[in-house]
Amino acid sequence: MSIRTNLTQVIENIHSAVHKRSKTLINESKNVKLVAVTKNHDVAAIQEAVAAGVLAIGENRIQEAAKKAQILQKQVEWHLIGHLQTNKVRQAVQLFDLIHSVDSKKVALEIDRIAGALGKRQDILIQVNMANEDTKFGIASKDALTLAKSISNLEHVRLCGAMTIAPFYDNAEQARPLFRNMCQLFMELKDMNLANTNIEWLSMGMTNDYIVGVEEGANLVRIGTGIFGQRQY
Ligand SMILES: *Cc1c(COP(=O)(O)O)cnc(C)c1O
Numbered sequence: 001m002s003i004r005t006n007l008t009q010v011i012e013n014i015h016s017a018v019h020k021r022s023k024t025l026i027n028e029s030k031n032v033k034l035v036a037v038t039k040n041h042d043v044a045a046i047q048e049a050v051a052a053g054v055l056a057i058g059e060n061r062i063q064e065a066a067k068k069a070q071i072l073q074k075q076v077e078w079h080l081i082g083h084l085q086t087n088k089v090r091q092a093v094q095l096f097d098l099i100h101s102v103d104s105k106k107v108a109l110e111i112d113r114i115a116g117a118l119g120k121r122q123d124i125l126i127q128v129n130m131a132n133e134d135t136k137f138g139i140a141s142k143d144a145l146t147l148a149k150s151i152s153n154l155e156h157v158r159l160c161g162a163m164t165i166a167p168f169y170d171n172a173e174q175a176r177p178l179f180r181n182m183c184q185l186f187m188e189l190k191d192m193n194l195a196n197t198n199i200e201w202l203s204m205g206m207t208n209d210y211i212v213g214v215e216e217g218a219n220l221v222r223i224g225t226g227i228f229g230q231r232q233y
């Protein structure tokens with residue numbers, strides 16, 4: 001299957017998932033942004049995806065993203081979807097339009113400091129570890145709104161929503177309750193009406209589970225394998 005064919009299928013699946021949303025989500029925007037996850041794929045593959053209409057690229061390693069961005073420049077949006085350590089914040093702020101993976105006050109403060117120095121306002125999402133998995137990054141759901149509140153006081157950071165990664169299930173239906181709770185948390189975050197924020201994005205869903213994610217209210221999905229095929233490591 002070509003990248004273009006895969007992409008068409010993914011976009012079709014997203015559209016039909018939007019139409020299967022429950023009535024409680026009827027007032028939510030029907031626009032879903034697709035981030036094509038290109039980790040371990042080369043620039044030629046990314047260029048093929050861009051030619052087929054991809055507008056946003058997701059990478060989880062800063063070094064790898066920086067190399068690709070040197071070639072591709074700003075013809076696409078760059079999204080950081082992997083864990084961010086404080087010592088990598090400078091590069092991240094220089095490169096990324098949206099950072100999905102902020103999970104502590106410490107890293108948010110460092111983003112604020114660097115963004116201020118660079119004269120940038122950095123858009124970020126809070127990563128929430130909804131399933132409380134030891135193996136995953138993300139803040140515990142019970143602490144997410146407190147973190148949001150403290151981030152809203154930072155001048156050079158703009159909180160734009162939240163992101164979660166579901167555990168890997170054989171059947172994506174198993175992720176549905178978790179996605180539903182995550183959407184609930186997202187709505188609470190919106191309803192807080194925090195100054196300085198623009199709570200717009202709910203980033204939830206990968207190749208294995210994006211259809212359920214969108215059905216449960218995701219408006220940002222991160223898809224690699226479903227577009228590019230299996231990654232070679
Ligand atoms: C790799 C990755 C994805 C994409 O995974 P696929 O299963 O290939 O779609 C999405 N989100 C994050 C955080 C990732 O690391």
